[in-house]
Amino acid sequence: MKWFILAFLSIYLLMNLYVYLRLRHRAILPVLALGFFSPFLMRYADANFSPSLSYIIGLGTLLYMGFLLYLIISFLLLDLYSLFVRAMHSIFGINPLPRPSKKLSIVIALSLALSLSAYSYYETLKPEVYHFHIKTDKVSQRIRIMHISDVHLGPVMGMDKIKLIKEVYEKYKPDLLVSTGDLVDGNMKRKDGLAQALREMSPPLGKFAVLGNHEYYRGVQQAIEFTESAGFVLLRGSWVDLGSIIVVGVDDDDCRFFNACVGPLSEYEILKDLPKDKFILVLKHKPRVDKRALGLFDLMLAGHTHGGVYYPVGKFIIPRLFDANAGWVELGKGSVLFVSKGVGTGGPPMRFFEPPDMAIIDIQ
Incomplete structure (x- = not known):
């Protein structure tokens, strides 16, 4: 069980680090730090805080984790798209598809992650x-x-x-x-x-x-x-x-x-x-x-x-x-x-x- 927790925390740390390296903006560091430590806060709140407050902390923590996963997937999909465009140019000498700038890629990834998160949350409401x-x-x-x-x-x-x-x-x-x-x-x-x-x-x-x-x-x-x-x-x-x-x-x-x-x-x-x-x-x-x-x-x-x-x-x-x-x-x-x-x-x-x-x- 200890090894499972250690593995989870290691992967979760790498996920937050990956997002920081993609965004490379100091303003995002406090958000990522809070996101990384939020599971510990959620467990503490569940044991010591009122049910309503622990619900808010728990929901925020879990939604962040889900959004983080979708954001990483979105970045990886954009990387695959860019790789495909470069391959087309290298093989055929043409570049028929647009390559988004770094800022536009971030906007697209954030928008896609938010949309997927919203839909995925909605799906849980209707069994x-x-x-x-x-x-x-x-x-x-x-x-x-x-x-x-x-x-x-x-x-x-x-x-x-x-x-x-x-x-x-x-x-x-x-x-x-x-x-x-x-x-x-x-x-x-x-x-x-x-x-x-x-x-x-x-x-x-x-x-x-x-x-x-x-x-x-x-x-x-x-x-x-x-x-x-x-x-x-x-x-x-x-x-x-x-x-x-x-x-x-x-x-x-x-x-x-x-x-x-x-x-x-x-x-x-x-x-x-x-x-x-x-x-x-x-x-x-x-x-x-x-x-x-x-x-x-x-x-x-x-x-x-x-x-x-x-x-x-x-x-x-x-x-x-x-x-x-x-x-x-x-x-x-x-x-x-x-x-x-x-x-x-x-x-x-x-x-x-x-x-x-x-x-x-x-x-x-």
Whole structure:
């Protein structure tokens, strides 16, 4: 974990340094310095300041980080454009395309970064709701499941995300509500209102959750206390029999870095001893399926990936790290996986063609 933090800070420092070298103006130094140290301020504010003040600091920090990334991408795109123009001139002896001056390049890069940041923030505000149907003879009457993941409640993600969840809950009236990790991503000691808002949703078959990696990063015990106070039953290497459906849950494997694992981390170790005549629902944060478990469960719900957050990442990188980037995947042997893009964001509140989502699954 320490190495991860060190790597993040090193990369973040280089990003700020790169922008300074591109702009080369002393007036920008205080902004870049504040931007670099703002994550530390955000963590301190989350633990010590009022929720409203920590929200302002947190939102400013995360928006800056997202804007910084887009600004660097914009500069790199302009560099590629200039390289193409020079290549055209070198190869064909012509220069049909204009080459912007340094000042104009800066204006273009800033404008592009601002536009992308504004759009990406807007995309986080409107989650998609997927509705799936599973036909099975293992249940005698319809069971409606509502799946949420990666809400990331903390200094920035708050009541606005819970309101979106409640709107879907009240519209579809599920029998069962499940959360597949990263519900918590901050100091929850002064966030009783959020727990109460979640507690107001009380489906007939209950609410169940598993822990994600961010719950461990921000203090697993306070995350557990908040999740349970919100009305969720945590499944940690355990299962519950709801009649015709059994719900299984395992801890996120990042628990190993904190010596905080409970129960087996592989779903197979639980599933191999469960009855085969009931519908088996598995809750897991990361979409990594133990191949030995195929055929032993009907549906696995997961999250974590956020669809890559940015479309190119989700399209080309995430599928190489996990069993799926996002969406509905037929795994074989009668087992199905659905991976949510999440309700919230774990970093900058920005998405690029990877909108947030929730899912309704009807089993009948």
